Amino acid sequence: MTSLLPRAILTGALALASLPALALEPFVATYQAYNEGKLAGSAKMQVVQNGGNRWRVDLGIRGTRGFARLAGLNIEQSTLFDAVGDAYRPLSQATIKHALFSGKKISGTYDWNALSARWQGDVKKTRSAPVPLRDGDMSSLLMNLAVIRDAQPGKSLSYRVVDDGRVRDYQYAVADQTEIVAVDDLSYDAMRVARTNGGNDETIFWVANGVPTPVRILRRENGQDTIDLRLVEYQGVQ
Template sequence: MTLPFRSLLLGLVLAGSVAPAWALEPFVASYQAYNEGKLAGSASMKVVPKAGSQWQIDLNVKGTRGFARLAGLNIEQSTVFDNVDGQFRPLSQATVRHALFMGKKMVGTYDWNARTAQWQGDIKKDRRAPLSLQPGDMSALLMNLAVIRDAAPGKHLDYRVVDNGRIREYQYVVSPEPETVTVEDLSYSALRVSRANGGNDETIFWVADGVPTPVRILQRENGQDGVDLRLVEYQGAP
């Protein structure tokens, strides 16, 4: 979660002290997927190293049978990226949306030598033209790692996302204090990271110290809860 499920992000600086430098590490995480407050499926997020400084992040969201028609709950996303000094630079991106009768696949390539990104596949014609890249640009999926890296109490976060043929600016505000997030028998003390410039279209992340992935990712529209991923398990990848 770009997803209808939007896709959908810690070196903390605490009062009087500086936390150890954040480092990207491999992990596999499992989520419960809710829609409008009802359990509707499951999701997994995985980060694994590749050759050299390259990594890959995957997000798979799968709805239960009764929610099979919801594109936001039947989607696979993947981004291959460079990780240089803690900065994420996308190299390729793919989105596959599964629908009842027809699926869609979009593939993008980020050419940092030419400073352009371009998509092909099942994408609107007006989104197929090359887009100009700037240093710091990310895919939507990489925001899940960026908020973990960047969130600190009261901090403002700004990201420029180039994804699926569009450029978008995302602004987030981190809560000044952590709050308790409970999923089944698990409880996390987590900072809320809320989008500040989405209008009626909100995305909220909760990030907990020491957890490599958001413990909850909620999308809201017109004040109503939509797709809601809640972390139930995570472990370091082998």
């Protein structure tokens, strides 16, 4: 295992635009988890190669006691997928949500021969029917990796996400210039990637050259910060 501690990412938008997309590689990343601007826990994202073109991406968010009281914020997610060329194709998806007095377990299977996906477990009845698939469809977790793969200054990004028994379209705009993102005493020169079709439900990624995972992931509702993940360490796995 080779340690790659966070560091300031130098250069700007012009240099970033001239570099090739970052290849998919195994890694483990640790985040500070904030809720409404207050430090409330931690998160871990990892990508594991299962052999050949098969990979798995996991995200787990663990909160303090007060953080855990908010339903849906203590969560574990995982997507098994194939990486063929630059395409990430989901094969299965699982979500476990921990709440104070209850929890939910949901699993989904993507059948690319039948071009159909289906979820079971604690899924709403309205989302239990098969969902038609199209080439390029991804899970929510895979979109995190796709943003790393695709972000270039000034570029528009479009993703169709099939997850939890429903289909959602995500449109993002990458800023023309990079900006400094600070976490404690660390800083990154990063591209801001902001959703443009979410209405009052915003998601913003910050992507830095050479870092295989977003350096920050911020969710906002009605103009207010909600969940905010800030990268504090990552390791590439050989």
